[in-house]
Structures are given as structure tokens and as C-alpha cells.
């Protein structure tokens with residue numbers, strides 16, 4: 321906080337230069353082809369791939385998915401986008417990582433697979449574009465950062481809002497003190513899925529096109545259920561963390577960027593949470609109502625999630641608000657507005673709303689296009705990308721801490737430097753990590 325505009329621009333543009341990584345094992349020249357592998361070719365993996373393919377020097381050389389239908393759909397899309405060049409296909413990502421001429425991988429698996437696939441990819445000498453949330457637990461995230469560093473890999477996390485020009489401008493205004501001193505921020509995600517939510521289908525045998533055991537991987541053995549294996553895996557604790565890790569991570573990430581200086585540890589000191597699955601009649605495990613309060617040095621953040629009532633704030637069912645002594649900012653993917661509190665900000669002076677209509681859908685989405693471009697540039701320069709793995713780890717960790725507070729019913733006191741809990745119950749401590757189902761182990 322309190323940086324000048326010049327300092328902000330210098331710190332954000334210069335941070336990468338100051339932290340250049342050693343040269344890649346297989347340095348790619350500016351005109352070289354960059355060969356990409358896709359691990360997890362469902363909704364987001366396929367989408368990310370098509371954004372990568374907007375870059376003429378990218379070739380999708382291999383695709384891995386444990387669902388043969390998803391695999392075929394993504395191969396067809398890849399081929400259509402690259403004049404028929406056929407990617408190799410795999411059902412086991414470890415075989416894809418054995419390909420020596422793959423430079424980087426996109427990881428679009430469910431969250432419980434991010435750690436192993438990312439770590440193994442780094443160890444195989446690949447750079448990584450891994451979707452958010454970075455990890456399933458804080459312990460996994462820290463291990464991922466350590467391995468990325470020890471193997472000198474470029475790892476970009478899919479928190480693409482950091483590459484949205486208006487997000488950067490909004491953060492710049494806040495860091496330059498345009499709102500005065502910001503002591504409170506809130507973010508929210510509201511929907512109404514009452515009464516049946518995602519439904520309650522019975523367990524059954526997995527469909528023949530799905531390798532269910534490989535889909536589960538390190539997660540506990542479980543009977544197949546359609547809600548577990550498709551996009552709705554987000555609402556099961558074994559694979560994800562519910563709305564706060566799925567969406568909250570995007571929003572908390574921007575609050576960290578705006579309110580915490582680059583050289584400080586982006587971690588809350590205290591976290592408390594209330595929430596439950598109160599009414600939804602489906603088989604999800606994560607809450608339909610959740611309120612989390614984070615205490616950071618100098619400010620509080622409230623994250624609110626509702627699945628039972630969609631009344632918006634500022635006409636938006638998700639967003640971020642920053643409350644400062646001189647003004648309030650509303651910010652979402654369409655733009656931002658600043659409402660003056662004092663004469664320090666003039667009415668209408670900072671309104672940038674619906675300026676980014678090309679955010680919506682399709683591979684032209686500017687935030688994603690820039691994010692991928694930044695990753696590809698960093699692969700060449702060996703600089704740290706805008707959503708470097710440490711940044712993604714901290715944003716994801718805040719979401720995890722909300723769930724630790726909720727599930728342990730404890731007010732969490734967190735030491736961000738050592739990533740340990742103070743005077744916590746064993747239940748809370750256990751939630752920082754998780755056992756892996758054999759034969760899978762989190763690499764040391």
C-alpha cells in the first residue's frame with residue numbers, strides 16, 4: 321500500500337527482470353515452435369488450449385485425458401486450429417511427460433490432480449500453465465512452489481484477471497492511494513440453485529469411456545457418481561474446496577495484489593468462517609452458504625458465498641469492493657467504478673465499466689489471451705510470469721484457510737512466513753495436508 325504510480329509500475333514491470341530464472345534446458349528462439357502438452361482436456365483445459373493456439377508458433381503436440389470422449393473432442397479442436405497437425409494422445413500423463421520435445425504443459429485437471437501433475441512436469445523439465453486453484457491443500461501448494469524453484473521452471477497459475485488491463489489499472493489506482501486508506505474489502509459470489517442444486521443421482525458403474533481409478537488418482541477410493549466426475553467435482557471435498565477455492569481465489573487474488581506490497585507475504589493473520597449446506601437437496605458436500613472474514617495487516621476482507629439467493633451487489637452476482645477513506649471501488653471482469661467519499665475523487669472521474677466486453681467467452685477473451693502471452697514470453701525470457709506460482713499459492717492458500725476455519729470450527733491464527741497454525745486443534749492442522757491414496761505420493 322502507499323506506493324506511488326511510478327513505484328507500482330516499476331515494481332510490477334521490473335519484478336520479473338529482477339527475478340530472472342536460469343536458462344531453460346531447451347531454450348526456444350523467438351521463431352522456434354513451442355510444443356505444448358495438455359493434461360486434463362475438459363472444459364477449461366480445452367479452452368486454455370485454444371487460447372494458446374492463437375499464437376502462431378504454438379503447436380499442441382500431445383493431449384492427455386482419462387475420459388476418451390473428452391480426449392477425442394479436444395484432439396478434434398486442436399487439429400482444426402492447427403491445420404490438421406495431429407497431437408499424440410495419452411490416458412496417463414506420465415507417458416506424455418516422457419516426450420522430450422514437449423516444452424510446456426497446460427494442466428486443466430480437477431484440483432486434486434494439480435500438485436502431482438505440476439510437480440512431475442517440472443521434474444520432467446517442462447514449464448507449466450496450471451489452472452487455479454493451484455492446489456487442494458496448502459502443503460501441496462508449498463511443495464509445488466519448492467519444486468518449481470528447484471527445477472527452474474516457469475509456472476503460471478490460471479488467475480487470468482492479473483492480465484486484465486482494467487484490473488491492472490484498478491490496482492494501480494488503489495496502490496497509488498486514490499481511495500485513501502483502504503481498511504476493508506469484500507468479495508462475493510451469489511447464485512440461487514434452490515432447491516435441487518446439482519441433483520442427487522445415484523452411484524453406479526463408471527461409464528466405459530472413463531478411467532475412473534485414474535480420475536481419482538491420489539483421492540480416496542469412491543464409487544462413481546456423475547456429480548463427482550464432471551465439472552461438479554468442485555462441490556466435493558476430496559477433489560476441491562467449493563465456491564471459495566473455485567471462485568473466491570480469483571477475487572482474493574486481486575485483493576492481495578491491490579492491498580499488499582509486492583515485498584510482503586500475502587497471507588491473512590486470522591481467519592474465521594461460518595457456513596453450512598443448509599437447504600440444497602443435492603449430493604454436494606461444500607456449503608450453500610458461507611461467510612469468511614480474513615484479518616490482514618492493515619485491513620479486513622470478507623468473502624461471502626450464497627447458493628440460495630441471487631440478489632446481487634452493484635447489479636453483479638460476483639465482484640470485489642474496496643472501501644477507502646476517500647472513496648469506494650467496485651471491480652469485476654467488466655470494469656470498475658469509483659464512488660467518491662471526499663472531494664479527493666470527483667464524481668465519475670474513474671468509471672471504466674463495460675469497456676471490456678470482449679472478456680465474455682471465446683478464445684478472444686483479452687484477460688486469458690494476455691495471460692497466455694505473458695507465459696509464452698516468460699518461457700523465452702525465463703522471467704517470472706504475472707501469476708507466478710508463489711503468488712498463486714498465496715491466493716489459493718487464503719481460500720484454503722477459509723475452509724480450514726469452516727471445517728475445524730476454529731478461529732484460525734496463521735503465520736504466513738512459516739505457513740503454520742498457532743494453537744490450533746489437530747483437526748485444523750490435519751486440514752493443511754491430506755493423505756494420498758496408494759500408490760500415489762506427493763514427491764519430496
Ligand SMILES: NC(=O)c1ccc[n+]([C@@H]2O[C@H](COP(=O)([O-])OP(=O)(O)OC[C@H]3O[C@@H](n4cnc5c(N)ncnc54)[C@H](O)[C@@H]3O)[C@@H](O)[C@H]2O)c1
Pocket residue numbers: 359360361362363364365384385386387390411413428429430431433451452453478479480534535536537549550551552566
Ligand atoms: N481460470 C479460470 O477461470 C477457470 C475456469 C474454469 C475452470 N478452471 C479450473 O480448471 C480445472 C478444470 O475444471 P473444468 O471445469 O474444466 O473441469 P472438467 O471436469 O470439465 O475437466 C477436467 C478434465 O480433467 C480430466 N482428468 C481427470 N483426471 C485426469 C488425469 N489424471 N489425467 C488427465 N486428465 C484428467 C477429466 O476427465 C476432465 O476431462 C479446475 O481446476 C478449475 O478450477 C479455471
